[in-house]
Each structure stands twice: as structure tokens, then as C-alpha cells.
Amino acid sequence: MPKITQSFFARPTLIVAKLLIGKELVCNNKSVIITETEAYVGEGDPACHAAKGRTKRNDVMFGEAGLVYVYLIYGMYYCLNIVTEEGGYPAAVLIRGGVDLGNISQKLDGPGKLCRYLNIDKNYNYLDCTSSPELFFNDSNYKLPVNQTPRIGISQGLDKLWRYVVPKEALSEIAILGNKKYV
DNA sequence: ACCCCGATCGTA
DNA sequence: ACGATCGGGGTT
Numbered sequence: 001m002p003k004i005t006q007s008f009f010a011r012p013t014l015i016v017a018k019l020l021i022g023k024e025l026v027c028n029n030k031s032v033i034i035t036e037t038e039a040y041v042g043e044g045d046p047a048c049h050a051a052k053g054r055t056k057r058n059d060v061m062f063g064e065a066g067l068v069y070v071y072l073i074y075g076m077y078y079c080l081n082i083v084t085e086e087g088g089y090p091a092a093v094l095i096r097g098g099v100d101l102g103n104i105s106q107k108l109d110g111p112g113k114l115c116r117y118l119n120i121d122k123n124y125n126y127l128d129c130t131s132s133p134e135l136f137f138n139d140s141n142y143k144l145p146v147n148q149t150p151r152i153g154i155s156q157g158l159d160k161l162w163r164y165v166v167p168k169e170a171l172s173e174i175a176i177l178g179n180k181k182y183v
Numbered sequence: 184a185c186c187c188c189g190a191t192c193g194t195a
Numbered sequence: 196a197c198g199a200t201c202g203g204g205g206t207t
Contacts, residue, residue, distance in 0.1 A: 038190070040190075047190070048190090049190075052204090055203075055204070056203075056204090057202085057203060057204085071190085071202095071203095072201070072202065072203095073189060073190065073191055074188090074189060074191050074192080074199080074200070074201080075189090075191095075199075075200030075201035075202075076191080076192080076199070076200055076201080077191050077192070079190060079191085081190085094190055096190085110191065110192070111190070111191075112191050112192060113191090113192075151190070152190075152191095153189085153190050153191070154189095154190060155189095
């Protein structure tokens with residue numbers, strides 16, 4: 001299963017967000033099939049952390065595609081993002097959910113839960129997921145159905161359908177290993 | 184120095 | 196419906 005390279009992330013954020021669904025995220029000796037993502041796109045996106053320009057926190061979003069952006073939310077949870085598009089353009093995909101095929105009982109339906117499960121914290125900020133052995137993506141061949149909805153937990157930019165999520169019905173079927181329907 | 188609030192989650 | 200918990204960013 002080939003590792004996803006930089007050119008995958010150096011594309012329009014909506015494309016990357018959608019294509020990451022069904023890909024495998026590997027970190028800390030665990031792997032997860034991604035089932036939910038969101039796109040945050042540039043200074044013109046009011047929900048994007050870079051909406052008000054460059055700051056210490058969002059600095060990494062202005063970096064090269066493939067960099068990891070981790071931030072602390074509500075004082076207790078971390079959220080994992082991958083920087084997209086060309087260097088200098090602040091955009092990223094938030095990884096919001098997944099399933100561990102080797103540990104189906106886990107409910108990784110939320111960015112905070114996902115990071116907690118994979119032990120991802122602020123130390124991963126600025127890591128390059130296209131060259132790091134610590135955190136990377138594999139180009140798995142799962143063909144999962146994807147719905148588009150408004151993004152969760154924001155108060156602006158709700159007009160955009162920039163959340164990509166595998167519907168619940170399909171999610172329960174993924175649990176059945178060897179389900180050819182999605183491979 | 185102070186104040187506000189958030190790309191969340193678990194419990195009630 | 197609400198509280199936990201804290202760092203970033205804007206304001207005084």
C-alpha cells in the first residue's frame with residue numbers, strides 16, 4: 001500500500017478533503033481508516049483559523065502542503081489537520097473521524113477522540129506527513145460512499161458544504177472485514 | 184494584565 | 196443542556 005506523497009496534498013483543499021475519506025492514517029503503531037474530514041480554505045473562509053491573517057497558532061497553515069497542524073481546543077482536546085494547497089496559502093483538512101479495522105469497538109467519531117486514540121498532541125505540529133515515519137497516510141483502496149454537509153462546531157461559514165463524511169449505514173458495514181462492497 | 188472564547192466531549 | 200479547562204489573540 002503506497003504512502004501518500006506531497007503532490008496529493010498540494011491540491012485544492014476540497015479535493016484533498018474528499019479524497020482522504022477511505023485512506024489509512026498511520027500513527028503510533030496504530031492505523032485508522034478515515035471516515036470524516038473538513039476543509040478550511042484560506043483567509044476568505046470565516047471559519048478558517050487563518051481568516052484574520054497569520055498568527056503564531058496558524059503559522060503552519062501557511063507552510064508547505066503535507067505539514068501537520070495540531071492545535072488544542074477547549075483546553076483539553078487536540079485536533080489533527082494536514083496543510084493543503086501551495087505554500088503561502090493557508091488551508092488545511094481537519095481529520096474528524098475514523099475506524100480502526102483492527103479494533104472495531106473504538107468510536108473515533110470526533111477530532112478530539114481520534115487524537116486521543118492515536119496519542120497525537122502539540123508535538124506533532126509542523127511534522128511533515130509525507131516524510132515522517134511518525135505519522136503518514138497510505139493510499140488504501142477503500143471506496144466508501146461520502147456525504148457532504150456543513151462543517152461542525154463553527155458559527156460562520158455554515159453555507160459551505162465542506163464536511164465529508166461516510167454515512168452511518170456504510171460505517172457499520174465497514175466493520176465487516178472483507179466486505180468486498182467497499183474494496 | 185485582563186478578558187473572552189473556541190474546528191470538543193462526556194455527563195445530566 | 197452544560198461544565199471542564201487553557202492557550203491564543205485582542206484589548207486596556
